[in-house]
Amino acid sequence: MANRLFVRRRDGRIEVRINEAGRVIAKEAFGRVVAAERDPDHEWHAGLNAPINPSSDDDDPLSMLTRQSEISTNAELAYMTLNEEFLNDAEAWAWLSTFQIALRSTAVANGLLSEEKLNACEPTLLDYVHTLQLFLFSLAECL
Amino acid sequence: MPTVKPLRRLTTESELKSEEVVATKRPWNVVVWDDPVTPMSVVVVIFKKIFGYSNNKCTQLMLTVHHEGRAIVWSGQRERAESYCVKLQVAGLQSTIEQDQ
Numbered sequence: 001m002a003n004r005l006f007v008r009r010r011d012g013r014i015e016v017r018i019n020e021a022g023r024v025i026a027k028e029a030f031g032r033v034v035a036a037e038r039d040p041d042h043e044w045h046a047g048l049n050a051p052i053n054p055s056s057d058d059d060d061p062l063s064m065l066t067r068q069s070e071i072s073t074n075a076e077l078a079y080m081t082l083n084e085e086f087l088n089d090a091e092a093w094a095w096l097s098t099f100q101i102a103l104r105s106t107a108v109a110n111g112l113l114s115e116e117k118l119n120a121c122e123p124t125l126l127d128y129v130h131t132l133q134l135f136l137f138s139l140a141e142c143l
Numbered sequence: 144m145p146t147v148k149p150l151r152r153l154t155t156e157s158e159l160k161s162e163e164v165v166a167t168k169r170p171w172n173v174v175v176w177d178d179p180v181t182p183m184s185v186v187v188v189i190f191k192k193i194f195g196y197s198n199n200k201c202t203q204l205m206l207t208v209h210h211e212g213r214a215i216v217w218s219g220q221r222e223r224a225e226s227y228c229v230k231l232q233v234a235g236l237q238s239t240i241e242q243d244q
Binding site for chain 2 (some may be wrong): 050051052054055060067070093097098099100101104105118133135136143
């Protein structure tokens with residue numbers, strides 16, 4: 001119980017128990033997703049714009065726009081609520097989605113596409129991946 | 144001059160039409176792909192939130208993704224499949240759509 005980073009309270013809100021160091025990591029992750037969505041040259045940008053229908057040369061522009069808008073909205077909401085002590089469900093969902101995008105983008109950008117490659121990566125990167133996974137585990141328990 | 148009925152052309156047109164009907168009736172699948180970093184419990188939460196499936200069904204689908212590398216999580220109209228695929232991508236899962244074989 002003491003190790004849980006997010007706790008659902010009786011009034012329905014989700015308490016954020018991440019310490020200052022954890023919030024710095026969260027801020028960096030959320031900030032990178034916001035930046036990647038805006039900057040076509042960002043190393044995460046291609047991962048955020050993966051094909052929807054690989055059998056077609058181009059995806060429906062409306063679907064692409066919807067995806068871009070929703071990823072940005074979630075990441076910006078997560079970034080804005082970074083220092084909050086309590087989150088509502090919509091904010092917690094924005095945090096979960098943005099953490100998950102940061103985790104997958106990190107894996108794709110560093111070629112961590114198998115268990116073997118993940119276990120063989122440098123310790124700093126592995127620590128970062130494990131930290132994001134811990135945030136996600138704890139947040140998923142509340143949703 | 145006698146007129147010749149373009150039988151072949153009519154037949155071809157009718158065949159094309161019937162093929163079109165068959166093609167549009169094939170459903171579109173939403174596919175979720177495995178990756179080594181996403182926690183299993185997160186996949187279950189995302190399926191529940193997007194599709195409203197039961198806990199058991201979400202867990203079954205998550206395990207299929209994990210063991211087989213991919214799972215079809217929804218089938219139906221193309222527009223809805225695209226919309227679900229976008230929602231899954233927005234939630235950070237690797238997802239695509241494909242027409243049923």
